[in-house]
Amino acid sequence: MNSTARAEAFCRRFGLTLPILLAPMAGASAPTLSAAVGRAGGMGALGALLMQPQEIRDWVRDVRAESPGIFQLNLWIPDPAPKRDAEREGKVRAFLSAWGPEVPTSAGDAVPPDFSAQCEALLEARPTAISSVMGLFPPDYVKRVKAAGIAWFAVVSTVDEAKQAEAAGADVIIAQGMEAGGHRAAFHAETAERDLVGLFSLIPAVVDAVKVPVVATGGIADGRGVAAALTLGASAVQIGTAFLRCPEAKIHPAWADAIGRTLPEQTQLSRVFSGRAGRSVATAYVRAATGGNAPQPAPYPVQRGLTAPMRGEAGRQNDIERMQAWAGQSAALSTTAPAGEVTRRIWTEARGLLGT
Ligand SMILES: Cc1cc2nc3c(=O)[nH]c(=O)nc-3n(C[C@H](O)[C@H](O)[C@H](O)COP(=O)(O)O)c2cc1C
Numbered sequence: 001m002n003s004t005a006r007a008e009a010f011c012r013r014f015g016l017t018l019p020i021l022l023a024p025m026a027g028a029s030a031p032t033l034s035a036a037v038g039r040a041g042g043m044g045a046l047g048a049l050l051m052q053p054q055e056i057r058d059w060v061r062d063v064r065a066e067s068p069g070i071f072q073l074n075l076w077i078p079d080p081a082p083k084r085d086a087e088r089e090g091k092v093r094a095f096l097s098a099w100g101p102e103v104p105t106s107a108g109d110a111v112p113p114d115f116s117a118q119c120e121a122l123l124e125a126r127p128t129a130i131s132s133v134m135g136l137f138p139p140d141y142v143k144r145v146k147a148a149g150i151a152w153f154a155v156v157s158t159v160d161e162a163k164q165a166e167a168a169g170a171d172v173i174i175a176q177g178m179e180a181g182g183h184r185a186a187f188h189a190e191t192a193e194r195d196l197v198g199l200f201s202l203i204p205a206v207v208d209a210v211k212v213p214v215v216a217t218g219g220i221a222d223g224r225g226v227a228a229a230l231t232l233g234a235s236a237v238q239i240g241t242a243f244l245r246c247p248e249a250k251i252h253p254a255w256a257d258a259i260g261r262t263l264p265e266q267t268q269l270s271r272v273f274s275g276r277a278g279r280s281v282a283t284a285y286v287r288a289a290t291g292g293n294a295p296q297p298a299p300y301p302v303q304r305g306l307t308a309p310m311r312g313e314a315g316r317q318n319d320i321e322r323m324q325a326w327a328g329q330s331a332a333l334s335t336t337a338p339a340g341e342v343t344r345r346i347w348t349e350a351r352g353l354l355g356t
Contacts, residue, residue: 003230004356010213010235014128014151015070017041018347020226022339023217023240024074024131025182026050028326031062032248036339038067043128045072045238052113053121060125072153073122077135078115079189082275082299084108091295092306099285099322100310108298110305129153129172133185134276136168153215155185158195159205166210174238175199175206179219181241181328183278184269189300192277193269200232207233219264221333223349230354239346241328246339254320258283260336264329273311273324275303281331284321285310 001009007019022037026047034044044063048056056073063071093103119141122130130137130145131153137145145152146169154165155174162173164187176185177199186192197205199218207214213236216229221242229237243249245256258281268282272289275297280286288294297303307324314322335342 003233004351004354006213006233006235007230010215013213014043015068016043016236018343019230019236020343020347021045021072021215021236021238022243023182023238024048024072024133025240025244025326026074026076028244028249028251029059030248030250031059031066032250033243033246033339034063034071035066036246036248037243037343038063038070040340040343042343043070043072045074045131047074048118048122049074049076050112051118053117056118056121056125060127070128072129072131073125073127074131074133074155075115075118075122076133077137077187078112079134079300082302084302085298088296089298089302089306092298092303095289095295096306096310099288100313103306103309107308108302108305110301110308112301123148123150126150131155131174134183135187136165136170139168142169155217156187156206157185157192157202158197159202159209161185161187162206162210162214166212170212172213172215172235173206173210174215174217175202175234177202177216177218178269179264179279179329180217181244181267181279181331182326183274183276186277189276196269199229203229203232203234219328219330221328221330223346223351223353225330225333226346226350227353230350241326241331242334242346243339243342244327245334245336246342247336248339252315252318252323254318255323255325256336258320258323258325259327259331259334262327262331264332267327267329267331271297271300271303273304273307275300278326279328281320281325281327283323283325
């Protein structure tokens with residue numbers, strides 16, 4: 001099957017008019033953004049990691065009210081409870097106190113919302129797809145998702161993870177290259193920095209290893225990236241950073257501006273915000289916290305709790321150097337046009353390059 005036929009088959013199956021998916025982005029999944037991408041014929045997305053069931057229900061209601069309602073709801077598979085290390089946390093707290101307010105001893109105790117309650121909220125919402133990242137859903141949940149007629153999209157970062165996901169019943173594999181903004185999808189925190197695979201190598205290798213459709217994500221920000229991904233065997237693409245400057249994304253203006261001027265080598269993968277490896281703008285805090293004299297970050301989600309006071313203050317003070325400014329390597333290709341326009345333009349450019 002050629003690339004256009006593959007993309008068309010994917011679109012038909014999921015009710016899309018173009019093969020562009022908005023990436024789920026925890027903390028940056030405004031309903032307005034999904035609604036705009038949906039109205040343009042693409043798929044919306046919610047990164048529900050930090051949301052309580054009622055917040056998930058509200059998001060679904062808002063997006064359905066303003067769009068055809070085709071979207072994926074995404075959750076992180078929780079890691080085992082982190083090993084706490086008071087001495088290490090004390091060093092991180094002392095380091096962070098030079099970058100923001102004093103960090104209370106209890107800051108590392110913050111716990112994420114209950115995973116099983118979130119899973120139930122996702123099922124009840126009956127979305128087009130439910131997606132997993134950082135691991136796989138338990139088999140009994142996968143059965144219930146499928147029985148409800150919902151597709152399971154599994155995000156992976158290596159060929160081995162793609163095979164595991166297909167064997168566990170994933171309907172679609174989302175292959176995330178190391179260029180991606182935000183957290184790496186690696187199933188195990190410890191392999192996230194070691195197994196860094198770029199999207200040019202990952203797409204054909206995953207396509208050859210599995211039978212289900214593959215969606216490419218990471219560093220795709222214009223028609224050239226889409227045409228390349230489809231040519232390499234993807235059935236669709238998923239785009240995150242390139243939608244963050246759109247007005248409908250409603251992120252902090254300092255973060256949006258930084259995305260527009262960040263070159264590929266000015267992003268950096270680190271654990272310094274949450275304890276899990278993620279790609280952000282290489283701000284002054286990121287450079288300092290990954291420098292030789294900085295303490296080792298605490299594990300996820302302890303580090304997220306410890307950095308919360310600094311991140312909060314940075315937002316209030318418009319200080320990009322201390323913000324959690326997630327960005328992929330193609331950040332500077334993004335524009336400030338409305339999301340529907342971006343979606344349509346990228347697909348028109350890609351079709352021109354693909355000769356269709
Ligand atoms: C701000 C932000 C938050 C993200 N949160 C999630 C998330 O909650 N779940 C997930 O599967 N991926 C998450 N990602 C990764 C994206 O889904 C996607 O893989 C990535 O944005 C693709 O790379 P790009 O940003 O270069 O387009 C996030 C990315 C960003 C930029």
